Amino acid sequence: xxxxxxxxxxxxxxxxxxxxxxxxxxxxxxxxxxxxxxxxxxxxxxxxxxxxxxxxxxxxxxxxxxxxxxxxxxxxxxxxxxxxxxxxxxxxxxxxxxxxxxxxxxxxxxxxxxxxxxxxxxxxxxxxxxxxxxxxxxxxxxxxxxxxxxxxxxxxxxxxxxxxxxxxxxxxxxxxxxxxxxxxxxxxxxxxxxxxxxxxxxxxxxxxxxxxxxxxxxxxxxxxxxxxxxxxxxxxxxxxxxxxxxxxxxxxxxxxxxxxxxxxxxxxxxxxxxxxxxxxxxxxxxxxxxxxxxxxxxxxxxxxxxxxxxxxxxxxxxxxxxxxxxxxxxxxxxxxxxxxxxxxxxxxxxxxxxxxxxxxxxxxxxxxxxxxxxxxxxxxxxxxxxxxxxxxxxxxxxxxxxxxxxxxxxxxxxxxxxxxxxxxxxxxxxxxxxxxxxxxxxxxxxxxxxxxxxxxxxxxxxxxxxxxxx
Numbered sequence: 001x002x003x004x005x006x007x008x009x010x011x012x013x014x015x016x017x018x019x020x021x022x023x024x025x026x027x028x029x030x031x032x033x034x035x036x037x038x039x040x041x042x043x044x045x046x047x048x049x050x051x052x053x054x055x056x057x058x059x060x061x062x063x064x065x066x067x068x069x070x071x072x073x074x075x076x077x078x079x080x081x082x083x084x085x086x087x088x089x090x091x092x093x094x095x096x097x098x099x100x101x102x103x104x105x106x107x108x109x110x111x112x113x114x115x116x117x118x119x120x121x122x123x124x125x126x127x128x129x130x131x132x133x134x135x136x137x138x139x140x141x142x143x144x145x146x147x148x149x150x151x152x153x154x155x156x157x158x159x160x161x162x163x164x165x166x167x168x169x170x171x172x173x174x175x176x177x178x179x180x181x182x183x184x185x186x187x188x189x190x191x192x193x194x195x196x197x198x199x200x201x202x203x204x205x206x207x208x209x210x211x212x213x214x215x216x217x218x219x220x221x222x223x224x225x226x227x228x229x230x231x232x233x234x235x236x237x238x239x240x241x242x243x244x245x246x247x248x249x250x251x252x253x254x255x256x257x258x259x260x261x262x263x264x265x266x267x268x269x270x271x272x273x274x275x276x277x278x279x280x281x282x283x284x285x286x287x288x289x290x291x292x293x294x295x296x297x298x299x300x301x302x303x304x305x306x307x308x309x310x311x312x313x314x315x316x317x318x319x320x321x322x323x324x325x326x327x328x329x330x331x332x333x334x335x336x337x338x339x340x341x342x343x344x345x346x347x348x349x350x351x352x353x354x355x356x357x358x359x360x361x362x363x364x365x366x367x368x369x370x371x372x373x374x375x376x377x378x379x380x381x382x383x384x385x386x387x388x389x390x391x392x393x394x395x396x397x398x399x400x401x402x403x404x405x406x407x408x409x410x411x412x413x414x415x416x417x418x419x420x421x422x423x424x425x426x427x428x429x430x431x432x433x434x435x436x437x438x439x440x441x442x443x444x445x446x447x448x449x450x451x452x453x454x455x456x457x458x459x460x461x462x463x464x465x466x467x468x469x470x
Contacts, residue, residue, distance in 0.1 A: 005281050007097055007297045008469050010090035015080035018073070028065040035061035063419045070413020077409045084400070085458055089465045092398045099395060101298035105218050105257050106273035107388075108231070109166040110355040111159045113140055113252040114342055120356040123336045124308065124365065136343035137246035140239070152182070152190050155237055157198070159254040164198055167233065167256060170271060171201040174230030174262075181209045181348065182237040191235070205229065211238065211347045214375040217257055217277055217354060218386075231258040236348035248346030253355045273390070275358040275368075280386035282374040288321035288383060289328045295385050296329055299393040306331065306387075307366035312338040312353035313345045313373050318383045322371045333369065350375070357388040367391065411450050418443045 039056040046053070112119070115138035121127035140155065149157075160167075167176070180191050188208040195204070209215055215234060236253045240246045263271055278300040283291030296303060309331065311322055319337070326335060338345050338353050345352065350372040357368035367389035374382035418439055 005101070005291070005294050005298075006469065007101070007294050008090060008093045009297075010086075010093075010465070010468070012090065013083035013086045015083040016076055018076050018080070023072075024065065024069045027069055028061070031065050031068075032061045035064075059419075063416045066416025066419075067413050068416075070409045070411075070416055072409075072413075074407055074410035074413055077407050081407065081454075082457075082461055085461055086465060088398065088400045089462060093469070095395050095398050098298050098300075098393075101279050101295075102300050102392060102395070103222070104260065104276040104278045104300075105221050106260050106263055107217075107255060107257055107275050107277055107354075107358045108170055108263075108271060108273050109163040109254075109256040110274060110358055111162050111254045112352060112355050112359070113155060113158060114352070115140055115249055115251070116342055119341060120359050121363070123338075123341050123356075124334075124360060126363065131341040133249070133343040134340045136249065137240075138249040138343050139246075140250040140252070150190065151239060152187055152237060153194055155239065155252050156191055156194055156235070159235065159237075159252055160194075160198055160200070163254060163256060164200060167200055170231050170256065170258070171203065174203070176201055176204045176231050176233060177207065177229035178204055178233045178235065179207050179209060179215065180235045180237070181211060181213070181215050181351070182235075183211060183239065183241065185210075187237065214347060214350055214373055216375040217255060217351070218280060219375065221257075221259055230262055231256060233257075234351060236351040238346050238348040247344070248349075249343040251342065251345070251348055251352055253348060253352045255351060255355055255358075275361040275388050275390055276392075277354060277358075278387045278389075280384045282382050282384045284382055285317050285321040288318070288385075289325040292325040292329050292385055295387070299395075300387050301367040301389045301391050302393050305366040305389065305391055306333055306369055308357070308360060308368045309333050309335045310338065310353050310357050310368060310370045311335060311372075312370070313347070313349040314339075314371065314383060318371075318373075322383065331369075354386075354388060361389055407450060407454055411447055414446055414450075415443055418446075 035056070039053065043053060043056075116122065116131040116133070118127050119131065122129065122131055178191070178195075180188050182188075185208045188206055192206055196202075215236070217232075217234060220232065221228070234253075234255045234257065236251075238248060238251050240250055257277070260273075260276070263273065281291050281295050309326055311319060314322060323335070326333075338349055338356070342349075353370055353372055357370050360368060367387055370386050370388060371383055372386075374384040
């Protein structure tokens with residue numbers, strides 16, 4: 001499983017309840033009574049209207065009360081600040097990683113060609129009987145009777161014509177990258193010749209990918225390349241080769257994708273995407289359940305809106321791993337296997353299942369969960385989970401509630417003891433300028449020293465927190 005998908009599972013710490021502040025009044029009353037009694041008994045016949053008498057009677061009890069109560073409450077303030085900082089780190093890290101996980105690609109338009117008509121609707125039981133073609137190698141409907149049109153040209157025309165208007169609107173002032181996945185690189189020349197005849201944009205760059213590779217709809221958008229296009233049109237054409245035994249069922253798909261930022265900033269008129277394709281997570285078969293649990297914990301989309309689960313092109317061990325993962329996650333959603341509906345899906349099945357899921361989002365079927373072979377690995381070695389939907393789970397802003405890097409009761413307590421020492425030394429006749437100025441210097445530096453000590457303590461707790469996540 002991808003290391004960047006380490007969604008934190010921290011144990012919240014609960015701040016200890018602060019004791020009643022009435023304790024301070026009780027302590028003050030006791031100390032004040034004892035101080036008054038001791039002062040009166042030991043004062044003797046000296047006049048009581050002197051400053052020393054008032055210091056012993058009033059100032060010293062208040063200073064001692066501040067010192068004792070400050071130290072008593074300091075432990076609660078320290079533990080409370082540490083607990084709040086720990087919980088803040090957990091909530092902030094979770095929110096940050098959820099924002100990373102919620103990055104998405106917008107599917108602006110898509111078209112599919114499959115051997116079975118209304119494939120997605122029938123698989124979900126919305127229209128007609130559910131198709132059953134396990135193990136078959138189905139062909140697309142017969143091409144046009146025009147002998148001058150090749151099979152590939154007919155398929156590409158059927159794919160692109162319905163979305164030509166959307167492509168033109170989306171690319172009115174931008175650059176388009178068209179990627180064709182097909183049998184041979186010579187197919188790209190046919191696409192380039194067909195393109196202007198369909199009246200599509202001239203500001204376009206073409207590329208070709210073989211059927212031996214798994215094409216990702218998301219990875220190209222998150223690569224560090226300043227030459228990113230404004231939109232990508234991914235075409236998958238999987239056709240039988242004449243006079244050769246079929247290796248898979250025929251199918252074709254077209255997906256026009258871009259980023260939400262480009263949709264929001266570049267175009268004068270808002271373009272509403274069909275669906276969002278959220279950041280996927282890849283996993284080995286034995287970690288499929290863990291990966292799905294991590295994906296669901298990231299809350300890319302509201303979990304209660306997850307209505308359908310799609311599988312495509314997974315070998316038997318991966319299908320079993322997916323079934324176990326869905327069960328472990330307690331998802332109450334039906335599972336639809338594309339291989340059972342159209343036969344052997346082949347490499348284009350990974351693109352087709354994303355398009356079908358996006359179409360069903362438009363049919364009000366909520367969030368769709370897709371499991372397909374991981375693009376970066378051999379199909380037998382790994383799978384990829386991803387969500388398709390238009391709804392985003394809310395990520396609340398995290399704020400630190402507390403007094404970071406400072407323990408006010410401790411500062412007040414030490415200041416109270418310091419004041420008591422200064423006034424006590426003065427009234428007892430220990431009038432040393434060196435002692436006085438030393439105490440004043442210590443009290444002035446005390447807030448700075450305590451702030452530095454608390455900052456170091458917070459850094460140690462932060463290091464402890466992130467070590468616990470690894």
